[in-house]
Amino acid sequence: MNTEEDDAEEKNKIQVQKKMIIKPEAILRYLITDDDRMDTLIMCQGEQLNLITDDFYVYEAMGSIQPYDKFKLNKLVKFFQVVEIQSYGKKKEILKEERVEELRKLALKEKENIGGESK
Secondary structure (H helix, E strand, O other): OOOHHHHHHHHHHHHHOEEEEEOHHHHHHHHHOOOHHHHHHHHOOOOOEEEEEEHHHHHHHHHOOOOOOOOOHHHHHHHHHHOEEEOOOOOOOOOOHHHHHHHHHHHHOOOOOOOEEEO
16 A cells, blocks of 8 residues: 555655666677676666667667677576667668678777767
């Protein structure tokens, strides 16, 4: 049974929670590398941070995985458990090789500016 105190506490949690959009290069980096920052962000996500992406970003990241990558299925499962996936809402474009190369270059470069945009 909820009390007014419980409701007020829940509203405070919602107000404090920040949103972070996870871009496709960050998703790819998380899935195919051992990046401590991304692993911690997703695997140890706290209540203060709401991780969000859309299905098109997931599509681009998954489509950029190569057979020689060290892809771990359990990381993908954890990703879907933790990250809120929103609908792109439009017809998805075909993933072209140029875009795959661009995403892989961004995902595999040095550990700078990974993650996404904070709101």
